């Protein structure tokens with residue numbers, strides 16, 4: 001059976017060109033970038049070349065990019081790094097209630113260490129209101145962190161507006177842009193951000209590598225203590241093949257981002273229309289237009305998200321759900337709950353995320369299979385009998 005992969009928000013396949021670029025750094029060019037002989041300096045050069053490409057992708061300067069172990073590493077570095085560097089100024093952080101766990105859990109950790117955290121609400125589309133950010137600011141606020149686009153709903157947040165507020169107040173602004181970099185144009189100056197997280201494996205690069213953009217002059221404590229790699233901000237021998245792969249992915253993204261976003265938006269809209277037309281009592285989740293080009297997230301009443309997921313899996317179709325049993329907890333996704341979903345409605349959510357290699361035929365195949373799965377599940381559903 002041919003597999004249909006519709007979970008690009010969870011991870012992307014590594015681009016063949018990326019793999020090709022990485023390979024020599026496992027074998028011939030294995031030198032330690034800190035070694036002074038030319039062999040080591042070749043590795044160092046490869047890292048610096050990757051840094052240029054990652055910087056270019058987001059309109060940054062090379063020296064403002066610090067490589068990390070991924071999106072989680074970048075988020076933790078930004079939040080803890082800024083909090084601990086500014087303890088003498090204040091102890092208040094502002095973030096949203098729909099952030100990725102990397103931001104939520106890092107903030108909760110700080111909450112236990114004497115910091116105060118405001119978790120801003122969102123509206124029914126998952127949007128943060130910049131007015132709420134402004135209202136939450138106190139003279140003790142030392143960091144604002146709001147994600148660029150939500151990984152579940154695909155809702156794109158008003159980052160430029162929030163950036164303007166943060167910059168007027170002189171408060172460092174961190175943005176988790178793991179879902180947007182390489183997928184829509186991202187410019188750190190237009191958005192007025194101080195810190196921005198990226199991850200290699202969400203943009204056709206390898207797993208286990210990412211980067212934090214740190215605007216010149218932003219104070220934060222080092223994330224790792226040790227050698228003087230990454231200008232002493234993140235000690236440890238660099239993941240040379242990973243960084244090279246991430247750099248190559250960034251280079252490809254610069255060339256393809258606009259065209260790809262346009263193509264995926266078209267496929268996405270066709271997909272959403274098809275689902276809503278063919279399945280009764282199905283609803284689009286997230287914002288209809290302020291939305292990632294590759295994100296389809298729907299709720300289907302009277303069926304469980306994970307039942308749809310498992311039945312789609314039997315057909316070779318990979319998807320994701322924000323409903324309870326997909327994770328080890330019994331709670332539905334914090335994002336759906338923050339958007340005001342009842343537990344019942346949250347249980348029927350299904351996320352389908354498209355990517356570079358998604359075809360019209362694949363979408364048509366899902367549009368053929370999914371309505372049958374839903375009809376079948378509904379015919380067995382006690383929820384349906386009592387509700388319709």
Ligand SMILES: *Cc1c(COP(=O)(O)O)cnc(C)c1O
Nearest residue numbers: 070071072100102151178179199
């Ligand atoms: C995937 C993801 C992360 C975590 O990135 P890793 O590289 O997997 O650690 C953080 N934030 C968002 C929004 C993500 O989608």
